[in-house]
Each structure stands twice: as C-alpha cells, then as structure tokens.
Amino acid sequence: MNSPMDGLVRRMQTIGELSELGRETLMALPFQYRTLRKEEELVADGDISDRCCLVVSGYLYRSKTAPQGARQIFSLHTRGEMPDLHSLHLPRMDHNLAAMSPADVATIPHVEVRRALEASPELNALFWRAALIDAAAFRAWLLMLGQFEAAPRMAHLFCEQFIKAAMAGLTEGGSFRFPLTQSDLADMLGISLVHANRTLQELRERGLLSFEQNRVTILRWEALRTLGHFDPSYLHIIKHDADLQNPTRV
Numbered sequence: 254m255n256s257p258m259d260g261l262v263r264r265m266q267t268i269g270e271l272s273e274l275g276r277e278t279l280m281a282l283p284f285q286y287r288t289l290r291k292e293e294e295l296v297a298d299g300d301i302s303d304r305c306c307l308v309v310s311g312y313l314y315r316s317k318t319a320p321q322g323a324r325q326i327f328s329l330h331t332r333g334e335m336p337d338l339h340s341l342h343l344p345r346m347d348h349n350l351a352a353m354s355p356a357d358v359a360t361i362p363h364v365e366v367r368r369a370l371e372a373s374p375e376l377n378a379l380f381w382r383a384a385l386i387d388a389a390a391f392r393a394w395l396l397m398l399g400q401f402e403a404a405p406r407m408a409h410l411f412c413e414q415f416i417k418a419a420m421a422g423l424t425e426g427g428s429f430r431f432p433l434t435q436s437d438l439a440d441m442l443g444i445s446l447v448h449a450n451r452t453l454q455e456l457r458e459r460g461l462l463s464f465e466q467n468r469v470t471i472l473r474w475e476a477l478r479t480l481g482h483f484d485p486s487y488l489h490i491i492k493h494d495a496d497l498q499n500p501t502r503v
Contacts, residue, residue: 256280257309257359260333260421267420267490268386269379278369278376284359289313289352296350302340304360308332311356312432316440317348326441328390329353329414332421338384341366354432354467382489389487398443401482403452406442408481411462415471416485427471431464 258280265271265279284307289295296302298317306313308330315336316326327348330336337350341363370377390413397406411431418429433441439449456462461477463470471477 257284257286257307257357258282260309261307261335262333263422264333264383264420265379268488269382269491270375271379272375275373275375275379278373282361282369283365284361287358287360289356289358291352291354294349294351295358296337296340296346298346298349300346302337302344302346302363304362305335305340305366306337306350307359307361308334308336309357309359312353313350313356313358314353314437315348315350324440325443326437328387328394329417329441331414331417332423334417334421335383336387338380338387353437386487386489389489393487397482403442403444403448404455405481406444407438407449407452407456408461408477409483410438410441410481411456411469411471412478412481412483412485413488415469416488416490420488420490427474429469430467431469432467 262271262276262279265275271279285304286309287295289311295306295313310332313330313334313336314326315328315330316324318324328336337346340346344363366380370380393409393413397409401409414431415424415427415429418424418431423429435449435453436446438453439446442449442452444452453464456477457464459473459476461471461473461480463472477483
C-alpha cells in the first residue's frame with residue numbers, strides 16, 4: 254500500500270542524496286490525513302501553525318489578497334512538496350495556503366518534524382535545501398512578473414509546472430494534469446481574465462501547447478522554453494537531469 258510519504262521521499266531523492274536510514278525516518282513520520290475541497294483553506298493569513306503540510310495529491314497554492322479584494326497567487330505545489338516548511342521557524346502565516354483543486358494532504362506536527370531533523374543531519378540538510386529551492390523559485394517568478402509580458406510569463410509557468418510534475422512522477426510523455434481555470438491563471442500572472450484568455454489562445458495558435466480538460470500537453474518544448482526564458486537550474490535538480498529537460502523523454 255502506498256504511503257503519503259512516498260511523494261516526499263521521491264522529491265528528496267530528486268533534489269539530494271537520501272540514504273536508506275533517511276528514507277525510513279521520513280516514512281515513519283506521524284501524520285494526519287486530510288482531504289480538501291477546491292479553494293478550501295488549509296491555513297489562513299495570520300494563523301499560527303503548529304504543523305507542516307505535505308501535498309499527497311492535487312495542487313495547493315499560496316496567495317495574498319490585496320485591500321481592494323484582488324488575489325495574487327505566488328506559487329503552486331504538487332505531490333511531494335511541503336509548501337509551509339518555513340512555518341517550523343515562522344509559525345505565524347503571512348499568506349493563505351489553500352487547495353487549487355480537490356487535494357489530499359498529510360499534516361505533520363512541528364514537534365515531530367523537529368525531532369526527525371535534530372536526529373538526522375542528512376534530513377536537516379535536505380529540508381534546508383528544499384526551503385532554499387522554494388525561495389529560488391520565488392525569485393525566478395518575481396523576475397517574470399516584474400520584467401516580462403504576459404506570453405513569456407505564461408510560458409514560464411507551464412514549463413516550471415511541467416518539470417515539477419515530472420519530478421513528482423506525474424507526467425505522461427509531454428502531458429500532465431493541471432487543474433487550473435483561466436481565472437486562476439490570471440491571478441498567477443497578474444493580468445485580467447480577458448488578457449489570460451488571449452494569452453493562452455496565443456500559445457495554442459503558435460502550436461506550443463494544448464490545454465484541454467485540465468490537461469496540458471507540451472507540443473514544442475524548446476520553443477516554449479525560449480519564449481518563457483525558462484532555465485530549470487533554479488530548481489536545483491541533481492538527479493535525472495537529462496530526463497527532466499525534455500518532455501519527450503519523461
């Protein structure tokens with residue numbers, strides 16, 4: 254029977270070296286299983302958190318809401334990721350963490366995570382690496398939002414999410430499930446819904462990808478990467494690098 258920790262083990266093996274003892278320690282972490290509805294909040298801005306969340310299936314997203322009510326989505330997280338790992342040291346949330354799609358999560362008490370990290374320098378280093386990679390992804394996305402037009406932003410988003418899906422073992426050739434609406438895309442890209450619709454149509458018309466029934470298929474990977482100025486080095490993948498550069502090989 255699969256364990257919710259399988260995704261975490263896979264991610265750690267993709268970004269670093271994980272020994273059998275480290276794997277056993279991760280698999281032994283106690284957790285509570287929870288199923289979230291689409292848009293259900295796991296932790297809200299201002300809450301004090303005493304648990305870390307592991308995504309088992311589906312997508313979670315981090316966001317903040319501006320005073321006038323507009324939402325900005327900062328990041329998406331899929332199987333094997335712990336989007337609130339920082340709460341170990343910053344327990345008061347400064348953003349919302351919610352389900353982009355129906356999602357399953359495993360929540361792990363901070364005390365248990367700390368116990369595992371204190372007992373294992375290997376895991377302590379891997380979790381620290383994961384947190385730093387998360388920060389690197391923020392910097393890459395900030396550059397996109399601040400310096401590029403809508404089409405490159407969207408291309409970058411699809412490239413990044415394809416690679417992250419591949420890291421999690423969720424791709425089929427050049428295809429992966431991506432349960433976002435065009436409104437969600439607009440909130441990620443910082444543009445209007447109409448602009449998001451037109452931009453997605455532009456990528457389709459250029460033959461770069463298809464996006465139908467919550468599934469993205471990359472049709473021209475190198476052209477999409479070029480448009481999105483996408484260099485996956487900021488994800489710091491140390492294993493299977495060749496496979497994760499080209500959708501036709503995943």
